[in-house]
Amino acid sequence: xxxxINRLLVLKQIITLNRIGKQDDLLxxxxxxxxxxxxxxxxxxxxxxxxxxxxxxxxGYIYSLPSHSMRKRMASNVSYSNLGFQSIDVSGNIAVIxxxxxxxxxxxxxxxxxxxxxxxxxxxxxxxxxxxxxEGSSFQELKKALIVNIxxxxxxxx
Amino acid sequence: xxxxINRLLVLKQIITLNRIGKQDDLLxxxxxxxxxxxxxxxxxxxxxxxxxxxxxxxxGYIYSLPSHSMRKRMASNVSYSNLGFQSIDVSGNIAVIxxxxxxxxxxxxxxxxxxxxxxxxxxxxxxxxxxxxxEGSSFQELKKALIVNIxxxxxxxx
DNA sequence: AGCCTAAATGCATAAATATACAACATGTCT
DNA sequence: AGACATGTTGTATATTTATGCATTTAGGCT
Numbered sequence: 594x595x596x597x598i599n600r601l602l603v604l605k606q607i608i609t610l611n612r613i614g615k616q617d618d619l620l621x622x623x624x625x626x627x628x629x630x631x632x633x634x635x636x637x638x639x640x641x642x643x644x645x646x647x648x649x650x651x652x653g654y655i656y657s658l659p660s661h662s663m664r665k666r667m668a669s670n671v672s673y674s675n676l677g678f679q680s681i682d683v684s685g686n687i688a689v690i691x692x693x694x695x696x697x698x699x700x701x702x703x704x705x706x707x708x709x710x711x712x713x714x715x716x717x718x719x720x721x722x723x724x725x726x727x728e729g730s731s732f733q734e735l736k737k738a739l740i741v742n743i744x745x746x747x748x749x750x751x
Numbered sequence: 752x753x754x755x756i757n758r759l760l761v762l763k764q765i766i767t768l769n770r771i772g773k774q775d776d777l778l779x780x781x782x783x784x785x786x787x788x789x790x791x792x793x794x795x796x797x798x799x800x801x802x803x804x805x806x807x808x809x810x811g812y813i814y815s816l817p818s819h820s821m822r823k824r825m826a827s828n829v830s831y832s833n834l835g836f837q838s839i840d841v842s843g844n845i846a847v848i849x850x851x852x853x854x855x856x857x858x859x860x861x862x863x864x865x866x867x868x869x870x871x872x873x874x875x876x877x878x879x880x881x882x883x884x885x886e887g888s889s890f891q892e893l894k895k896a897l898i899v900n901i902x903x904x905x906x907x908x909x
Numbered sequence: 910a911g912c913c914t915a916a917a918t919g920c921a922t923a924a925a926t927a928t929a930c931a932a933c934a935t936g937t938c939t
Numbered sequence: 940a941g942a943c944a945t946g947t948t949g950t951a952t953a954t955t956t957a958t959g960c961a962t963t964t965a966g967g968c969t
Contacts, residue, residue: 597917615955631919636957640812645805646956647817648798650868654927659805660818710808733916733966755947773925789949794927804926812957891936891945 597638600628601741604638605658614646614654642741676700678749679720681739683732690722697722707742711735758786759899762796763816772804772812800899834858836907837878839897841890848880855880865900869893 603626604619613619616635623630630638642658649655677696682689692700701717704724711730716723726735740747761784762777771777774793781788788796800816807813835854840847850858859875862882869888874881884893898905 617955632956633920633958634918637917640806640957643806645803645815647803648801654798657803731915775925790926791928791950792948795948798927889945 596628598737598740598747600630601638601642602744602747603628604635605642605741608644608656608658612649612652612655614649614652614656619656676703676743676745678746681736681750683726686726686728688724688726688732688735690724692720692722694720696720703743704739707738709735709738709742711738756895756898756905758788759796759800760902761786762793763800763899766802766814766816770807770810770813772807772810772814777814834861834901834903836904839894839908841884844884844886846882846884846890846893848882850878850880852878854878861901862897865896867893867896867900869896 600623604623607613607619607622611622613622616632616639619639620630620632620635623635639656644656644658646654647657677693677700679691679693681691690697690700697717697720701715701722704712704715704722711727711734713725713727715725724735726732736750740750758781762781765771765777765780769780771780774790774797777797778788778790778793781793797814802814802816804812804814835851835858837849837851839849848855848858855875855878859873859880862870862880863873869885869892871883871885873883882893884890894908898908
């Protein structure tokens with residue numbers, strides 16, 4: 594299960610570091626790295642990651658991540674390891690993240706920047722963030738989206 | 752011939768204003784607007800415009816223009832009609848744009864923002880811009896790219 | 910633990926997209 | 940104008956990608 598999350602993270606990395614124009618090529622690289630999957634699954638993964646296929650001056654077509662997900666992180670060498678994350682829980686359609694004192698606001702800002710489709714809005718106090726989960730999305734999905742976008746959280750969630 | 756340029760311009764407009772997920776749909780709209788073409792041509796047009804197909808939260812997939820081409824223009828209600836453009840010529844792999852006095856720099860800046868693949872670099876003086884044409888690209892291609900990106904120039908070039 | 914629901918995946922295939930090739934048009938240069 | 944090069948397009952088709960359906964797997968809950 595966490596197999597999938599790993600795969601998504603590796604997939605993102607492969608896409609940012611290489612210029613690849615078809616799923617079969619991605620598939621082969623993933624297989625080399627020890628993942629067992631089919632093109633069908635890959636297609637679904639790409640959809641989930643919102644990876645788009647774009648014409649490229651030299652390579653014909655290439656896959657690329659939505660501009661938000663990566664660009665900033667890659668450029669500025671920022672690590673999120675110390676976001677102050679403490680825990681995440683849920684009640685109804687409100688997820689609650691607890692952070693170290695004073696970290697809630699900056700953490701929420703980062704989350705906002707990813708425009709996660711599972712979230713309607715965030716509200717941050719001093720050490721607490723409320724996240725409204727979009728109708729139709731689950732707490733599970735939200736957690737997964739958080740991990741995929743902020744890999745550093747992987748060790749801490751669930 | 753200018754038929755094609757018109758088509759590309761309309762195509763861009765259609766894409767910015769609608770959320771369309773497959774070429775057949777685009778094709779139908781173009782046909783409604785009086786253009787006669789096939790899916791093959793459309794596919795080539797999309798490639799030329801660097802239109803990418805992106806997963807979308809609600810619509811499955813949508814076509815969208817590279818972020819530069821449009822966003823700014825649509826948002827800020829800027830018209831380029833008065834860029835000060837006067838003429839464009841070429842010698843070897845250097846294209847030379849003449850502008851009204853003082854306009855060269857701002858014009859060059861706008862061009863830079865489109866990251867045209869036909870251009871290696873630009874250099875602007877007071878009323879003159881030098882554009883280095885990328886090896887493998889032609890002056891013709893460059894002019895077309897300029898028109899497609901800055902429709903206002905259509906009347907003035909060639 | 911055992912039941913239940915939701916997620917994940919493969920297989921097969923439909924759907925969508927890109928392109929080789931040939932034909933035709935357009936432009937350029939002398 | 941004629942010749943040559945370049946650009947544009949359609950047709951047919953190969954390639955690539957998405958998805959319905961069935962099955963397996965993983966969680967969540969009592």
